[in-house]
Amino acid sequence: MISFPFIIAISLISLGFFALVLKRNLLKLVMAVHIMGSGVNLFLISLGYREAGIAPIFTNAPGLNMVLPTVQALTLTNIVINIAIIALMLSLAILIYQHYGSLDTRKRKLKE
Secondary structure (H helix, E strand, C coil): CCCHHHHHHHHHHHHHHHHHHHCCEHHHHHHHHHHHHHHHHHHHHHHHCCCCCECCCCCCCCCCCECCHHHHHHHHHHHHHHHHHHHHHHHHHHHHHHHHCCCECCCCCCCC
16 A cells, blocks of 8 residues: 555656646746655655654664654755756756846847
């Protein structure tokens, strides 16, 4: 049985993907990439979750159910990469708007 966080993660990734495919505004495309990144983060956190788990820093007690630290490290790395990608996409959107005068990907006429 699939748990609730996995369903939400799959729907966030699907929503972002369909917005990437269907929308033409550059700011909406940036938001779609951000939504997909949030879905991936939720998926990674859901993978590392354990019922009644404790932080992995307490390693002296044997037999305790600890959460997975690798998934937490991957999630933090993904957050940093997602922020860098979003910042790059927003700066490119600003440059495209200054050059073309529009954020619509179908318009190719230069701004006079």
